[in-house]
Amino acid sequence: MSENKLKMSSSPHIRSKVTSANIMLYVTIALLPASAFGIWNFGMSALVTLICTTASAVLTEYIYEKLMHKKITVDDFSAVVTGLLLGLNMPASAPWWMGVIGGIFAILIVKQLFGGLGQNFMNPALGARCFLLISFTSQMTTFVYDGVTGPTPLAQLKSGEAVDSMSMLLGRIPGTIGETSVIAIIIGAIFLILMGVIDLRIPGTYIATFVVFIGIFGHFANPDVGFFDPQYITAHLCGGGLMLGAWFMATDYVTSPITKRGQIVYGMLLGILTGLFRLFGGSAEGVSYAIIISNLIVPLIERVTLPKPFGKGGEK
Amino acid sequence: MNNCTERIYNGLVKENPTFVLMLGMCPTLAVTTSAVNGVGMGLSTTVVLVLSNMLISMLRKIIPDSVRMPAFIVVVASFVTIVQFLLEGFVPSLYDSLGLYIPLIVVNCIILGRAESYASKNPVLPSIFDGIGMGLGFTVGLTAIGIVREFIGTGAVFGQQILPLADAAAGKGGYVPVTIFILPPGAFLVLAFLVALQNKVKNNAAKKGKKVPESAGCGEGCASCGNSACGGKVFPTGNEK
Numbered sequence: 001m002s003e004n005k006l007k008m009s010s011s012p013h014i015r016s017k018v019t020s021a022n023i024m025l026y027v028t029i030a031l032l033p034a035s036a037f038g039i040w041n042f043g044m045s046a047l048v049t050l051i052c053t054t055a056s057a058v059l060t061e062y063i064y065e066k067l068m069h070k071k072i073t074v075d076d077f078s079a080v081v082t083g084l085l086l087g088l089n090m091p092a093s094a095p096w097w098m099g100v101i102g103g104i105f106a107i108l109i110v111k112q113l114f115g116g117l118g119q120n121f122m123n124p125a126l127g128a129r130c131f132l133l134i135s136f137t138s139q140m141t142t143f144v145y146d147g148v149t150g151p152t153p154l155a156q157l158k159s160g161e162a163v164d165s166m167s168m169l170l171g172r173i174p175g176t177i178g179e180t181s182v183i184a185i186i187i188g189a190i191f192l193i194l195m196g197v198i199d200l201r202i203p204g205t206y207i208a209t210f211v212v213f214i215g216i217f218g219h220f221a222n223p224d225v226g227f228f229d230p231q232y233i234t235a236h237l238c239g240g241g242l243m244l245g246a247w248f249m250a251t252d253y254v255t256s257p258i259t260k261r262g263q264i265v266y267g268m269l270l271g272i273l274t275g276l277f278r279l280f281g282g283s284a285e286g287v288s289y290a291i292i293i294s295n296l297i298v299p300l301i302e303r304v305t306l307p308k309p310f311g312k313g314g315e316k
Numbered sequence: 317m318n319n320c321t322e323r324i325y326n327g328l329v330k331e332n333p334t335f336v337l338m339l340g341m342c343p344t345l346a347v348t349t350s351a352v353n354g355v356g357m358g359l360s361t362t363v364v365l366v367l368s369n370m371l372i373s374m375l376r377k378i379i380p381d382s383v384r385m386p387a388f389i390v391v392v393a394s395f396v397t398i399v400q401f402l403l404e405g406f407v408p409s410l411y412d413s414l415g416l417y418i419p420l421i422v423v424n425c426i427i428l429g430r431a432e433s434y435a436s437k438n439p440v441l442p443s444i445f446d447g448i449g450m451g452l453g454f455t456v457g458l459t460a461i462g463i464v465r466e467f468i469g470t471g472a473v474f475g476q477q478i479l480p481l482a483d484a485a486a487g488k489g490g491y492v493p494v495t496i497f498i499l500p501p502g503a504f505l506v507l508a509f510l511v512a513l514q515n516k517v518k519n520n521a522a523k524k525g526k527k528v529p530e531s532a533g534c535g536e537g538c539a540s541c542g543n544s545a546c547g548g549k550v551f552p553t554g555n556e557k
Contacts, residue, residue: 101494109505135496 088178209271327449334457362451
């Protein structure tokens, strides 16, 4: 009988099969190319860092929810994504305990204390990265590549040196574990877009605004560079955490606007802030600060871009 | 005299200005980068608070109600100036590290708050003890925050290195200080955690206190009670909820 299939309840009657758990699983899968490349590029120390951050994030979530008698949400993969993203944002040469501290900070302070998944006001992985960056500045900004400690291409770019865009695209450069290979990140991003997890709105506006900003103001920061110098713009696009940030961290559902217009405003804000920090800031990189600052402004953006319900507003 | 000890208990525990009233947050967050700074700031404030409470309580019938705020400020500012000169003269290092926050004691809301809500309405002796209690409460709060921040941020307590620092250049392992704790974000983190801890302790104490409700009407515990009609139900164990 069909009666058993009819649910007697109020709307909604049709539910999507998409759950937090499978979205987070897709994101984890999408991060694998970048992780694999990072491990290949930086060796086993990268693997150790990734394991430490992920394990500590998951364990922290489990222990906290156990102690607080909450529902255990470890199986929804959100802590795995946070831990993995944090690891990808750390240099491979960072000691293992730094990853553990970062994972604990991300989950305990940035996520759980504000109410767990869906309640955090800031991207947990980036919050923890900035915590580590401020606390352990030297370890977090020392990049060892092929046994040599050297500046990242972005730092070279800032000091006016020439950089090789091709190796930046492939990822054979010093940097954090996950940010170096643009190709590996793009593979993950395409997977996410195909699976419908993210759309182009935020990353697209972010990158477009950033290109325009760098194109115009690159000349003011560095007089040798002309307006819209393609070489300079490519180097900025492929260097640093821009790609990782734009595709994987700016698009975090919890900390980005829901409204479509809001997402565009958010993307533009990210582009401008990143450009500002990179060109005129003290350090060469500014993606993580740009994203967490924009995270804080999201409630305001949503407030002004809230669409009018049908029938409301208009002429009286 | 009972009233006086009650005032001190009130300031230290019940209405602790840092952890319960959340007053004077500006110096609390700004100067507690080390335990010494916390103690210094707390004691300076205590001295000003006791003296201003005393004087304002003495003058409470003379000061007209409509100009009481300017009058209080003048009294407080005079004492702050005295404290400032004394600090500058005798402990210049502390004076340098507290800097701007010493003159800012004038507008510390604990001091004006106590003047307005207590000293201007009560006799001299309780007002003095109110000042001592509140001041000590503030000192304890600042010192606690200072100790935690200094310990995590530099591995030292009161300037004494407790944990040996790591030295990467010499290849020596040891404690790597978490610098963020002596920077502004650390102040917010430590304050929040200490307030949470304090609330936890208080809630536990309150739960224990509930075991013998005053309204039960049978004073003592069930053991000594002859009335078995209640079946021990008037003494909730606190585990029901």
